Every structure is written in C-alpha cells, then in structure tokens.
Amino acid sequence: MILSVGADFLGTWVSPVEFSADYSTNRKVSKDKAEMSRHIQIESMPSITGYKADTRISVKPSEELSSLVDILNVVTGAGAAKNAKVAKAAEELKSAGAGNALVVCGVNSADAQVIVNAINNALGSYGSTITWDRPYNTKQGSDKAIVQLAEGLNNGSVKAVLFLDSNPAYSSPVKGLAEAIKKAELSVSFANRADETAQLCKYVCPDNHWLESWNDLEPKAGVYNTVQPTISKLFDTRPIQETLLKWSGKSGSYYDFIQKYWENNIYGKQTKYSGFWAFWDNAVHDGEIVVDASGSAASFDGASVSASVSNLSAYVATLGDAQVRLYESVAIGDGSWGDNPFLQELPDSVSKVAWGNFIAVNPRWYVKNGYNIDPDFKEKRYAVAKLTVGGESIELPVVGVPGTPEGTFGVALGYGRTSPNHSDLQVGANAFKLLAKSGDSFNTISKASIAKTEATDLVAITQTHFNITLQDLGGVKTRKTVKETTLKEYAKNPAAGNEDRAHIMEEMVTLYYEHTKPGHHWTMVIDLNSCDGCGACVVACNVENNVPVVGKDQVIRAREMHWLRIDRYYTGEADNPDVVFQPMLCQHCDNAPCENVCPVAATNHSSEGMNQMAYNRCIGTRYCANNCPYKVRRFNWYDYQQADAFDKRYGTSNDQNVASEYLGLHEPLTRMVLNPDVTVRSRGVMEKCSFCAQRLQAAKLEAKKDGRLLADGDATVACQTACASGAIVFGDRNDKTSAVAKLFSDERTFGVIEEIHTMPNVLYQTQVRNRDEVKKYDIIDYYHES
C-alpha cells in the first residue's frame, strides 16, 4: 500500500528510475500471481504517478498540505478528516496493517515532511517499508544556504564563490543573486557550457564531460561506482577534480587519487576480493561495488509534529482560491539539461506538450474563462495568461489538463533557459522565480493570481484530446485501443477486460496461406500495467536510431519524427480521469497495410516477421503512412541530418525553418550523437521503427561467433533496455521457451485494432487497477460542450 501526496516518484521524485523498477515488480500480475500493491495518489497537478495510481484523489495544492494533516488525524485517531476521500484513503492505510504501508510526499516543506514522518511512524513503516541502511546521496540542498549566500555576497562577507554542477543564477528564486555573484571578488564556474551562472563568473574553468574523465560515485550509501572515460576529451577542458588537486598543490592524476582512495577506504569494506588489484580491476570492470551498509537506525521524535501541523495549517489558510503548483516535467526536470534538444522534443508525459512550458489548468475552467479559442486544435493556438505570484509574474499559454482541479495552476520548472546558444532551446518561461519563500524553504505551492492576456501562442502539443467513444447512433461504442480491468476481475478471469479478443481471433479467417517465418519471429509484448509513460524508451529510441529532432515549428505541424511515441488515453470521470499510457511504435504487422501500397516495394516483410524499410528505394509517396492504421510512419519533410547533399548542392534555402539547421546537426561535433550502426535518412523518405534491426543483427553475429544458437534475451531493442519498469518484453516467438512466447499466448495480451486483421507483432497487455470499480471509457469533450 503506497500513498503519495504530490510525490511524482515514477517521474521526477528523488530516484524515479529505481522507484519505477521497484514499483513495477509489485505491480506485475500474472495468472499465478493475481496480486499487486495498492497505490493511492493525492495530488493537484497531474503526474504520471498519479495517472498510474489505482486511485487518484484530485485536490487543490493547499489540500495536498491539509490532506497530510487529515491523514495524520485519521491514522493516529487524533481527529476527523475534512476531505472524505482522503479520510477513506487514510482508513485504508490504517487497515493495511503495520509495516505494509508507505506514505511519501513531494512537497518542499519541512513541516509537511515532519507530518509525513509522523504518519509513517504511526503506520509502523520504520524498519519495514522505510529502512535506513542506504540513504540517497544524489540530492541535497538548502534553501536557507542559498539565501545566506546571496546576503553574504551582497554584504561582502563572502568573497569567493565556486560553482560546480549548479546554476543558481537560473534556478534560484533568490532575488538579486545574479547581481550578487558579480560582486564576489573571485567567482569561478566549472560548467562545461556557458550557462547562466558561468556567464556571470570572473573565471570559467570548464570541467570535462563525465564521459571524458575518471570518476567515482556513491549514489546510495554503500553503493560505489566507478566511471571510466569512454572518449578522449574533445575540448581544452580539465576535470574539476584534477583542477582541485592542482590548486591544492598535490601531484598525480585524479585516476591515481581515486585508486588510492579506494585502496584505503573501500577495499577494506568488502570481503569478496582478496588483494587490491583483483578488487580494483573488478570494480572498474563491473562499475559497481556494493558493500554492506548499516545506517544508524533512526527513531522518530514526535515533539515538533504539533508545531508543524499548526505551521502548515496557517500556511494553507493563506493560500486562497487561486493557487500555483510548480512541478518538474519528466523530460526537462529541473532544467539543467534544458539545452538538450532530445529532451525538449520529448513530449511531456502528462500534457504531451513539447518545446516549452505552459500553465496547466482545469479544462472546465479553461472553457468557462474564454481560453477555448481553438477547440478543434486547428492551429494548436492557445491563449496566453499572466500568472502572478507575490510580485513575480510570467506569461505562458494556458493548456487544459484533465485531472487538474479548478483553481489550480500548474507550471513546469526548468524552462526559460537563456543560456543555450540556439534560440529554439530558449523556450518557455522560467518558473523558478515563482517559488515563494515560506519559512526557510521555497515552496512549490503558493497563492497566485491569473489574468488572461490578449496574446496567443502556438503550443507544440503532439496529442490533443478527443473522445475515444462514439455516443450517437444508438448506443455507446468504444475503441478498444487500450483495455482495462480491475484486480478483482482479473483474479476471477484472466481474460478480464480482454474478453472480446477470443471473438476477434475466431473471426480471423483468410483465403491466403501464411508466409512462413522459419527462423525467428520477432515479437514485442508491452505490459500497459507496467508502463508509466515516462518516455525513457522514446529518448532511447531516438538516440539509438538517429531519429532527428525537428524543432517546435515542425512539431506543431505534427511532423515529429519519433519512431516510438507514448499515447495517452483518458478513461473514467471527466474531472479526475484515469490514464492508460500506450507506447505506440511500428506494429510490424504480418499483414501490414503499408507494405501492400508501396509502389516501389521499399517496404516489405522479412522472413523474421519484421516490417522493413529500404530507405534507398523509397521515393516518398507517403501512401504507406496514410494506410498505416497506427500512424507510426514518419516522413522526412526536410533533410534533418544532412544525409543527402541535395540542399547544399542545389542551394535551396527552404530548410531554414528546420531545427537541425540551426540546432547544428550539420556540424561535425553534433553529428557525433549519431549512431554509426544506423543509416541516416535523406530528405523525402519514410522511416519508422525497425525493431532495432542493427541490434538484432549484432546479437545474431555475436551468437554465430560463439557458435551457439541465439538465446532468449541476447537480442534486445533500445526501448526495452531503457524501460525501468520492464514493461517491454522482446524476443523470438518461435522460441517457445522465451518470455515473449509465453506472454504472447497470455490471456491479458491483445493487439491494437487487430480486428482489421493486421496481425501485429507488437502486442499489449491489459491495464489492471487494484480497486473495486472499473470506470467506463467515457470522457466528456470539454472543448465542444456548450
């Protein structure tokens, strides 16, 4: 039983990759194990964690805080809860039994966290669901210290400041910090790019890129990692560690320093290897050494709880009707990688908006207040509003996000960078300045006011919101693109939610013989229950397969090139919907409609069941894309990667609007991002998911060299390797012992629109939610309601 209050632990909170992996192991269901954890999310701004929860309680930002008090009251029996839904959740927590529940909270407030501790203490989580032996070392910060730094710089008590992996000039809400940095007698930035802070510093001593230097890490207590350089350094840089060694008058390289440190400090903690060199070689080879760690068991000190409760309640009382909830988007996070075009082009999992942030509002509020200027998404034009928090204001387009309560305005942090040297990367507005100070910390929840402006802006939204059902013509019909059930139903019938598949399979008759797949028959099964829509697979795919970044203008025209996208479907009630995320890629249909229509035979079927593309043969009629029911084929409208010399040779200038032109994919340096195993596509050809043909080929060759048959798991695809929650299973269906072959015949497995007899090789498994009621696939179309 997990209850999260505003903590997007699958997306952005503390260590989301690890949490996704751990979370999903308890959420995988099978016929043998029809049980899973229960997850309740109380949040205002929808997150992927909330959308994946079994029950999502949509509350205003202030109620995120007050619900903590509610839960504490119910759990400790100290009082009654104000919010009935929260009370019910708290009751559930109580009845989960001691040591079976966990409450987490993503609110940046010491008071809130004290209450969370009190709740967890009351639930008996300490020592069971919360352990002390491996605390995280990845994130640490002090809002108080940065304020003090600004004061110190201003009054001259701080004379020198060094910046390493931090960019406070951009990301700190402290007013006047930038001016203060300039006052320092000595200011040094180690940033390897000219970020906002580096631009203010007197000296910039660029650090190596982490792939260029030796390093060691301890992300969690007792987990030691080594980092090897994979490339010699490209620029005139020096690792920060060597710089510090030199400045401190020590000789020797940082590699020797690390080695010495490991010999003196870590070697002794382990017993596996005898002899330092064996230890060291293995540590470098494996990259990780885990030693026993026993943190000091902490006990809860309940003394400050009542003070925290009153502090929090007092803060809640000041918040008023309109409240802002600042959050991090999965793609951009805190903005430190905001200059990475891959991440900018990755649509936000929740809103599907790429290239910029926006004000997320309740769709009903959106319609009521005159923001519904383009209900058909003809242009993807949105009205811009001015959001003011305590004197600071930003102007951003307003986008309706289902699940956001009225009076809540969500804004993503991490945008509005001014330092990237390409104007296309300087998108959105910097919301860090909206962080309001309460007590010693900057709070992501604060009182706000919003005013509509006359301005409008285009938003690069890749999936707009339409009804999945057809309600007229006598009865309600639902597209069974995604299928859902509840755990209870699933325990009774493994095919629950997927009952119609038996009938569909029965109807699959054909006059034709089937082409044999004598060798492998590559198949992918994606568990919708595990997929949390984070988008890691999308980025992995882009990087692996040289998928070009096309820029905001092209994304608005729906010309994004992603081979793999994550579709988001709303189900359930309009104000607080459930969401099913569905990674959608080429389905490699055995009866592929696209193959039939290509006049030049550029796309056809391999004997291993893959739908393959011959880029050289493609003339770009785009008929295949039209005839693809899944709309997963992508067309190179421009020469995004200068694969073809056409434009240069003929001097056409119509590529000026293409991001790659000014994002520099034509430059030798940026072209280093290209994977040499994958061809770059020229302008005018179709492309799509290849099932990572190059990786499969490599795996086959590897097996051949070893003189063995290809084993299950030898061949992996990029998206699969990137999926922390293990939602993607890939393999050879002909190998009856493979994981994918077993899933292929599982009752939960279904193909999307397989009733049109496409016979896809990418299959999905039903989403199972651990709760009582199954919600209808029925969403009100806010945008056309009168």
Next chain:
Amino acid sequence: MDSVAPNKFVVGLWDHEEVYLHAIEHLRHKGVKIYDSLTPFPVHGLDEALGMKETRLHTAGFFFGATGTTLALSFMTWVMTTNYPIDFGGKPNWPVPSFIPITFELTVLFAAWGMTLTYLVRNKLWPGRVPRIYDKRTTDDRFALVFDAESLTDAEINSIKDACKKEGAVDVKDKVFTEAEGL
C-alpha cells in the same frame, strides 16, 4: 518518295460526296483505273466503291492486345514468384486479383500503341513526310480522283477527263510532280 512511282497524273475534282461516289462506280465500270482517291473526310461507302479490301488493322489490334495481356501476366508472375519473391503485407506471392488492373491497362496500351504505329507505318505517315498534294482543296471541300497518266496516251487522258466531267467533276486538271517539289 518511291522512285518508281509515277509523276504525271490527271486529277478530277468533285464537290459532293454522293456525286463523287457515283462517279467512282461509273468510272470503274468503264474500266478506268483509279490511281488514288482523296477526300476531306471519311466518305462512307468509298472503300466499297473503290473495291478496296477490308482493313486488317482490327486483327492487328487484337494481337497487339493479346501480346500485352500475355506480357503483363507473365512478367508479373515471373517477378513475383521467380525472380524476386517478396512478402508484401502477408499476401501470396502470386496475387492474381492484384494483377487484373495492370493486365487490363497493358492490354489496352499495347493494342492502342500497336495499332496506331501500324496505322502510321501502313499509311506512310510520319513527322516531316512531304505528301503529294494533288490539289490543295482535297483536305478542304473537294473530293479528288487521281489517275496515273505516266503511261497513258493523250487520247486516253482526254477520255478520262471527259468521263470525269460527264460524271459531274467540277474541275479536271493535269498534275505533274517534279523531284524538287515540296509543299
């Protein structure tokens, strides 16, 4: 032009196709050999009147069409089953229904082009050919009969001329082509 072709002619001109047809019949009945007959438009009954054989162009057309059909079917079959069999969308390698449109089109294409080319060759028509124009108005409103006068005596020529006039010719004239004559 053909070097053995005659260069000296008698040309009779009529201005009404019915009179013209009667004239042809009468002249032929008299045993006058008609070298050629020129009309501004296809006159119905002219070929019977001149005793011409039915053209075999239709038959040629049929065979051209049949060639197209055979070629289309056999080529597609060879490509799809023997030369480079590929799995397209799970369809069989010999997808007969898919062949129908192209087979039809190629049949028509071959028939049309074959016939037209045969027509051009047999009619001695090609761009730049300089025709013998016996009278300019034969493409306008005059119906002409051309008689070979090369080997005829003057008396014979005159009798032909008289006969033409008797049969309603509006004009009868001599026409001699020299080698250098163009349009």
Next chain:
Amino acid sequence: MTIFAVICAGMFPIFHMGRVWDAPFIFPIPNTRGPLWVNFNSPLLWDVFAISTYFSVSLLFWYSGLMPDFGTIRDRSKGKIRKYLYNLASFGWQGSAKQWQRFEALSLVLAGLSTPLVLSVHTIVSFDFATSVIPGWHTTIFPPYFVAGAIFSGFAMVETLMIITRKLFKLEDYITINHIESMNKIIVLTGSIVGIAYLTELFIAWYSGALYEQFAFYNRILGKYLWAYALMMSCNVLSPQLYWFKRFRRSIPVTFVLSIFVNIGMWFERFVIIVTSLADDYLVSSWAYFSPTWVDWGIYLGSISVFLFLFLLFARFFPTIAIAEVKAIFRTSSEVAKAERAKAEGATHGGFVLKGALDKE
C-alpha cells in the same frame, strides 16, 4: 482537355513524392538492387499504369484525329513556316481512301478502347482509396461512384471551358443549345448518382455497425469538417437538381454558374474523402487538423494555371472542333442541311459550305 487534365493529374503524385528525382523507380526497370522490381500489389502502381495508359491512349486518340485536320490547316495556311510546321504536325496527311479506311478502323477501336479505359482509370484511382484500410476510404462503392463523379465533373469542366470558347470563337452554330441541354441532362443524372452514392455510404456505415466506419462518416458530416461536407453536398447534389427545369437546362448563364459549382463541389468531394478520413482515423491519439501551407496552395493554383495555359495554347493553334468529323456529318445532320433538304430536293450538289468564304483557287 483530358490530356491536359491528365498531365496535371500525373504531375501531382510526382510533386508529392518525397524524392522526385527518384520518380523513375515506379517503373519496373532493371536496377542494381536485385533487381528489386515494383510492388504489383500497390494500387498506386496500378495508378501509374492506369494513368500512363490513359494519358498515352488519349493522346493517340486525340492526335490521330487531329492529323487530317492539321492537313486541312496546312493546305489552307500561307507562309512557308506555317505550312512546314502544320505538315510536320499532320505527319504528311493526304486523305487517300486507304488512309481514311484505316483511320476509320483506328478511331473505332481507339474509341472502343477509350471507353472502358475511362471506366478503368477512375476505378483504379478509386482503388487507391477502396483497397486501403482507412475508414471512409475502405468502401466497395468507390469504383462506380468515382466513375459517375468523373463523368459528372468532366462534363461540368467541359461546359465551363466550352461556354467560354463557344462565345469567343463564335461557335454557336457548331455547339448548339441542344448540345448543352443534353450535357446538362447527363450532369443531373450523374450528379444524382453521386448523391445516391453519398447517401449509400452513410447508410452502409450505419448499417455496418462497425465503430470506426460509423465514426468516420459521423465525423465527416458533423465533425470539424462540416463546412467541407456541406459545400460538397450543396454543390454536387443540390445545385444540379435545378436542371430538372428546362428553363435552367437551356440557360447559358445558369449552365455556366452551375458548372463552376459542380467543379467546386467535386474538388470538395476529394477534400472530404481524403482529409476527413485521414485526419481522424483509428487511433484517437493521432487525430489532427489539416491546414494547408503556402506550398499546398501554390501547387493547387499552379496546376490550374498549367491546365489553363495548355488549354489556351491548344485553342490558339489547334482546331477546337474536329474539322473532318463535322464535315462528315455536315451534309446530313447540320441545321443548315436539314433546312436545305426541307426547302428543295433539287440541289444535289453545291452549297457545301454556305457560311464563310472559300479560298480562292
């Protein structure tokens, strides 16, 4: 007109190719890829064959009929260059009996071939849609519906051009109001067939019970492209119904305006079929709204310009009416001939051309 329209039609797929320079790949020519031939399953390939056959057979039909007329023009034109050029164009036409006999045979067969070819080319174009899987395209009614639509819009386009040409070239005696009335009858007939096809589509979509199909048509008539559907319906189905009245059938202005309506309507028919079906198909996640860019507009307007340019060139230099054909029926079917016959049976010859002056010999 067909020729120029087909030239435009053929240009579109080529313009819309991603790699125009590789357009020859659509022909089955031996290459270094295996050789990788073409995909004979593809309706687009059928289209290649259909359109090229249609184009070249139309060209043959048109040109073989033009040759005698070029001969006529040659013999009537003055000046060496003109004579030379028109002779070149006439292939050295003489008009001998054997030539005419073969000409007749050829025209008969080409006409015979062209008729099914018209049906086939529109059928095959409709296969582009009908054999695909997109709801709103995947319909068996498409072949007959496209053929009727083609005749419908073809007649309308001919009327548009013909009414202008007729007026400018003073061809009122050749193209009479009776011709126009007959054409209008065809338009009301085919327009109604197309209308029935629209309604049939809707009925079948409802009757099929298939969600995707039902949605496609529901969306087509009531969705975000309502305006396009309404335009199509009113121009294509409603406006030709005026032709039930003789007064409108025989009115030149009404005919002209309605012919333009039909052209607009048929353009919107294609727009409705293509755009509304593609914009909202199977997966809701991929729904979008099509908005044309200046490139789209440019190609569209450019194709109209190319067509008009070629047509005007034709009208300037080539006979707009088949001279030989008119001559052949002149004596029997023309209004003048009929009047003559009624007046006096005596004149068995003479008066071949009553209007206009003959060349002096």
